[in-house]
Amino acid sequence: MLPELTDLSTFRDLLVGAPGPDGAATTGAQERNGQLTKPPGALGRLEDLAIWYAGWRGSPRPTVEAPQVIVFAGNHGVTAQGVSAFPAEVTVQMVMNFQHGGAAINQLAKAAGAKMDVHALELDNPTADFTQAPALSEAELLTALQVGWNAVDPESDLLVVGEMGIGNTTPAAAIGCALFGGDAEEWTGRGTGVDDAGLANKTRVVAEGVALHGDTQDGLEVLRCLGGREIAAMAGAIAAARVLRIPVILDGFICCAAAACLAKTSQGALDHTVAGHQSAEGAHSSLLGHLNKEPLLTLGLRLGEGSGGTLAINIVKSAIACHSGMATFAEAGVSDG
Numbered sequence: 284m285l286p287e288l289t290d291l292s293t294f295r296d297l298l299v300g301a302p303g304p305d306g307a308a309t310t311g312a313q314e315r316n317g318q319l320t321k322p323p324g325a326l327g328r329l330e331d332l333a334i335w336y337a338g339w340r341g342s343p344r345p346t347v348e349a350p351q352v353i354v355f356a357g358n359h360g361v362t363a364q365g366v367s368a369f370p371a372e373v374t375v376q377m378v379m380n381f382q383h384g385g386a387a388i389n390q391l392a393k394a395a396g397a398k399m400d401v402h403a404l405e406l407d408n409p410t411a412d413f414t415q416a417p418a419l420s421e422a423e424l425l426t427a428l429q430v431g432w433n434a435v436d437p438e439s440d441l442l443v444v445g446e447m448g449i450g451n452t453t454p455a456a457a458i459g460c461a462l463f464g465g466d467a468e469e470w471t472g473r474g475t476g477v478d479d480a481g482l483a484n485k486t487r488v489v490a491e492g493v494a495l496h497g498d499t500q501d502g503l504e505v506l507r508c509l510g511g512r513e514i515a516a517m518a519g520a521i522a523a524a525r526v527l528r529i530p531v532i533l534d535g536f537i538c539c540a541a542a543a544c545l546a547k548t549s550q551g552a553l554d555h556t557v558a559g560h561q562s563a564e565g566a567h568s569s570l571l572g573h574l575n576k577e578p579l580l581t582l583g584l585r586l587g588e589g590s591g592g593t594l595a596i597n598i599v600k601s602a603i604a605c606h607s608g609m610a611t612f613a614e615a616g617v618s619d620g
Contacts (some may be wrong), residue, residue, distance in 0.1 A: 304338030311343025333606030351439035357513030431519025445589020455540035461497035502547030534592035535562035560591030
């Protein structure tokens with residue numbers, strides 16, 4: 284069972300003190316990998332994935348039985364600045380679509396054999412416009428972190444978190460810029476498809492937000508000032524998975540912005556994660572570079588919802604199936620040279 288998050292200091296302490304992978308399981312998985320009926324390294328990154336997963340699950344011969352996909356939704360006051368091609372009402376409409384099973388993420392979760400949960404966070408109460416004030420108070424940030432923290436099923440063995448929130452590439456860009464530096468232009472993309480004038484306006488908004496709040500490198504403070512409820516909830520869920528030693532597949536730009544806030548809070552906070560894909564949002568590749576994550580897939584996706592991470596569940600499942608299901612040379616009666 285996970286402890287309650289009584290305050291932000293508790294969250295920070297739990298993240299810093301979270302357990303690492305099981306060394307014996309990692310060693311056992313490495314030894315097993317060396318005995319399987321294949322040339323050394325023949326399965327490439329699948330071998331690394333299997334050993335990584337084995338360590339976090341504490342078994343040298345693990346299986347993936349209960350993947351979970353969680354989609355968090357939130358609305359952003361900064362959309363009043365005209366940063367999105369779509370109105371904020373679309374967030375509510377898409378949440379209903381998720382709940383009725385009609386979105387892309389529903390189909391991808393079903394194809395991956397994953398349980399899917401949806402959590403809408405105060406959609407009638409957008410965050411503050413971060414060009415004018417911090418997006419969230421400390422109490423609001425803690426509440427959103429707690430939603431994500433509580434949403435993780437302790438019985439799950441692989442997690443993907445996704446989001447829905449009109450305008451949320453703007454806070455994600457601001458978070459990246461505040462945490463890793465550079466100009467707002469480098470971090471700001473077209474999101475759902477704004478035109479050139481819209482992109483210039485969005486870049487201005489990101490620059491103003493970072494100028495107002497970006498004088499700290501504290502990940503939780505950047506998340507509070509520039510983030511959103513669904514972004515904080517994703518961070519809470521990723522952190523809970525770290526404490527529970529549940530491996531996580533990161534989704535796109537917005538999910539990785541949430542994860543970056545954890546990386547700046549505690550060294551090694553993302554050791555239990557892999558990048559599911561590199562999205563078509565321009566700055567996602569830069570963000571992955573700062574997080575030292577190499578994507579499993581690059582398919583030009585820019586949907587959000589956890590779609591790229593969920594698509595990668597089957598990659599991880601395949602890696603584990605080969606690792607745990609293949610015969611060793613001794614078992615198969617094959618000469619290993």
